[in-house]
Amino acid sequence: MVEPAAETETVEEVSPVQAEDLLGLNPEVVKDAIVALDSDDGVAIRKIVSPLHPAEVADLIEMLHGPIRTQLVELLRPTFDPVILTELDETIRDEVAEQLGTETIAKAIAALDSDDALNLISTLEDTKQRRVLHEISYALRSMLEEGLAFPEESAGRLMQREFVAVPSFWNVGEVIDFLRESDDLPDDFYDVFVVDPRHRLIGYVALSHILRTKRPVAIRDIMLAEFVSVPVNMDQEEVAYVFAQQDLTSAPVVDDSERLIGVITIDDIVDVIHQEAEEDIMRLGGVQEDDLYAAVLDTGKSRFAWLFVNLLTAIMASLVIGLFQGTIEQVVMLAVLMPIAASMGGNAGTQTLTVAVRAIAMKELTPANALRVLSKEVLVGTFNGLIFAVIIGVIAWIWSGSAGIGAVMGIAMVITLIIAGLAGAAIPFGLSRTRFDPAIASGVFLTTVTDVVAFLAFLGLGAWLLI
Numbered sequence: 001m002v003e004p005a006a007e008t009e010t011v012e013e014v015s016p017v018q019a020e021d022l023l024g025l026n027p028e029v030v031k032d033a034i035v036a037l038d039s040d041d042g043v044a045i046r047k048i049v050s051p052l053h054p055a056e057v058a059d060l061i062e063m064l065h066g067p068i069r070t071q072l073v074e075l076l077r078p079t080f081d082p083v084i085l086t087e088l089d090e091t092i093r094d095e096v097a098e099q100l101g102t103e104t105i106a107k108a109i110a111a112l113d114s115d116d117a118l119n120l121i122s123t124l125e126d127t128k129q130r131r132v133l134h135e136i137s138y139a140l141r142s143m144l145e146e147g148l149a150f151p152e153e154s155a156g157r158l159m160q161r162e163f164v165a166v167p168s169f170w171n172v173g174e175v176i177d178f179l180r181e182s183d184d185l186p187d188d189f190y191d192v193f194v195v196d197p198r199h200r201l202i203g204y205v206a207l208s209h210i211l212r213t214k215r216p217v218a219i220r221d222i223m224l225a226e227f228v229s230v231p232v233n234m235d236q237e238e239v240a241y242v243f244a245q246q247d248l249t250s251a252p253v254v255d256d257s258e259r260l261i262g263v264i265t266i267d268d269i270v271d272v273i274h275q276e277a278e279e280d281i282m283r284l285g286g287v288q289e290d291d292l293y294a295a296v297l298d299t300g301k302s303r304f305a306w307l308f309v310n311l312l313t314a315i316m317a318s319l320v321i322g323l324f325q326g327t328i329e330q331v332v333m334l335a336v337l338m339p340i341a342a343s344m345g346g347n348a349g350t351q352t353l354t355v356a357v358r359a360i361a362m363k364e365l366t367p368a369n370a371l372r373v374l375s376k377e378v379l380v381g382t383f384n385g386l387i388f389a390v391i392i393g394v395i396a397w398i399w400s401g402s403a404g405i406g407a408v409m410g411i412a413m414v415i416t417l418i419i420a421g422l423a424g425a426a427i428p429f430g431l432s433r434t435r436f437d438p439a440i441a442s443g444v445f446l447t448t449v450t451d452v453v454a455f456l457a458f459l460g461l462g463a464w465l466l467i
Helices: 027-038 042-049 054-063 066-079 082-087 090-100 102-111 114-122 126-135 138-148 172-181 207-211 236-246 266-284 296-323 325-330 333-361 370-400 403-433 438-466
Strands: 165-167 191-195 201-206 250-254 260-265
Touching: 027 042, 027 054, 027 066, 042 066, 054 066, 054 082, 054 090, 066 090, 082 090, 082 102, 082 114, 090 102, 102 114, 102 126, 102 138, 114 126, 114 138, 126 138, 165 172, 172 207, 191 207, 191 260, 201 207, 201 250, 236 250, 236 266, 260 266, 296 325, 296 438, 325 333, 325 438, 333 370, 333 403, 333 438, 370 403, 403 438
Parallel strands: 165 191
Antiparallel strands: 191 201, 250 260
């Protein structure tokens, strides 16, 4: 690495950043902030907050609640950083936006990058959104209204409209002079895009490449004509997949006419990856993304539907058990061992389901390899089923004193784990082929299948072999 020669003047020593300082808001900061707020010490709270990153300030606001949160926002109002709003959970953001008022939100949107401004205004309620749009300049309002016209979670909503585009007939010197003299460049950018007279993208040049090239060289001679562009209506999850596959740091966004209209950068993609992963995890559990900050009644309502569906599936499993009521009455030990098969089947199915949902999201499970994946899960289920059949069969035999019950338990375990593995992969794949989100519905179907199969196999074998 080439470094400039060291200067002789004394430079003030800067304390190194500790690893723990990068891993979230320090609990001591939260305690100090609460003490300062309790004493209504505005000077102290600003001193505590000023060194924090906007994301950490957002974390602090989220950790507080009720009047103390309102008090903090009010004390920060004179120096409120607009970026804090983009880092807040949507539920808390609505509350803070209502407190700050339309005029403050309008000023915040005007100060943000176009992608952050669009993200902020898109999460506001319709009435609040219209009031804010009325307060901002015509040019900014037009840009935001154009962005709001794109589908939610699309590249059009994600892209930044500030980018650097130059004509192909310029040379490197002209590009450098333009970069030095222009007042409306984006704060951070990695590539300079080359466009034709119709503003269609024909290539790009990395900023580092421009700085290493002599001024007289034509920009068309050093540009890369092979590039990946993102359609404006592409889903953000697919955009993240493209970034991961192509190892991109930024990507141009084009409209239906192939005209360059924006750029997506890697920092936005990191947010998308985090958001999509969080969304899938929450949906697998049947809860909403903002569940942590929602009101008690709202949380209860959102979880009710999922629990009601699970109640129906549990009733189905109970009906299967009811079919063998006489068998259970004659061999009571079956009732004791029955939950083991269902529990093992549920856990095995969930393992496969988790892998399958991730594989579908990453485009790794497709019709081309679905049969191989399903076959593998059947073999894995058979392998684990045989091992656990021996373990639980011996335990059941010793426990009950009956070799027959041990055999029933062992055979049922093999059947349950095979079906659980098969269902764990087949259910999400089948749902994805019918355009349903496998992260939402797979869990309910899987629970039903594993419970019904486990009870049916165990009790059916018990009725057949023991009575």
